[in-house]
Amino acid sequence: MRYSQLIAPRTSQVVEASTPEPGPGEVLVRVMASGVCASELHPWADGRPGYPHRFGHEPMGVVVEIGPEVTRVREGDRVTGLFKGAYADLCLTTEAELLPVPEGIAEENALGEPLACLVNAQRRTPVELADRVALIGLGYMGLGMLQLLKLRGPSRIVAIDVREDARAAATSLGADEVYHPSELPPEYVLTNFGDWQSDRGFDVVVEGSGTQPGLTLAGEIVRAHGVLSILGYHQGGPRQVDVGMWNWKAIDVVNAHARRHADLIESMRIGLELAASGLIDLGALVTHRYTLDEVDRAYTDLREKPPGFIKAVVRP
Secondary structure, eight states: OEEEEEEETTEEEEEEOOOOOOOTTEEEEEEEEEEOOGGGHHHHHHOOSSSSBOOOOOEEEEEEEEOTTOOSOOTTOEEEESOOOOSBSEEEEEGGGEEEOOTTOOGGGOOHHHHHHHHHHHHHSOOOTTOEEEEEOOSHHHHHHHHHHHTTOOSEEEEEOSOHHHHHHHHHTTOSEEEOGGGOOGGGOOOSHHHHTSSOSEEEEEEOSOSHHHHHHHHHHEEEEEEEEEOSOOOSSOOOOOHHHHHHHTOEEEEOOOOOHHHHHHHHHHHHHHHHTTSOOGGGGEEEEEOGGGHHHHHHHHHHOOTTOOEEEEOO
């Protein structure tokens, strides 16, 4: 088997190894696709302790061999799950980390881990019928969240991003209004005490940019007693927020992330059902594909975002 491993900052290496044999409760999966996640961008670029290190935690594949005591999957089953080290042609994992992929779902629409994170985030973010919703950050996760938010019946979704092509993608997915942050209508931005006491602003603001400017803007446009949901993965140092404004507005702040295994597996199951029903299509957001030998190029493109870039996958 072959797999990619990080051996220095921004430097990956493809190595060969013996094919592992599954033991009790273990499953050997042939990886068909694995998403390239922004959460790995900083450790790839800036270094991390413990080289070599294997990335790739958004896999979809096919079972090629099962070990003793495995009862829920069989050879030939299409699966996804929470296993790591998936920039490889084969991965050894446990049955507990896997879910079957329903028939009819394309491989790139069945990347279970980001599906789980998005569904979990939507389940934690209270959106009521006819709510006014703003979404800041229109990358893969932001555009996936847009698809889920539409299922909740908001009266309006306003999508915000610095990239023109990202805004165009949001429009195609049904956003009612799209803006560059600098071009937001003045009535949407509540930056003084008098504004904070008004009914203006958004009932729910989902911050999906993972940046300081995005977080700042989210606090400015959420209404009093509104909800600010932090979907963005914040890396690269501390963040600052105007706690006085947040206090006065009496907003609810939701950390839309999860670490409990059971929560993620259940959200993944829900996401796969939504995909099978045609209610969401994250596969349509995949724009760039790479081989095992091109992992560093994949991260470089994720960082620099060439025109049209939304989501990259590695296809061994």
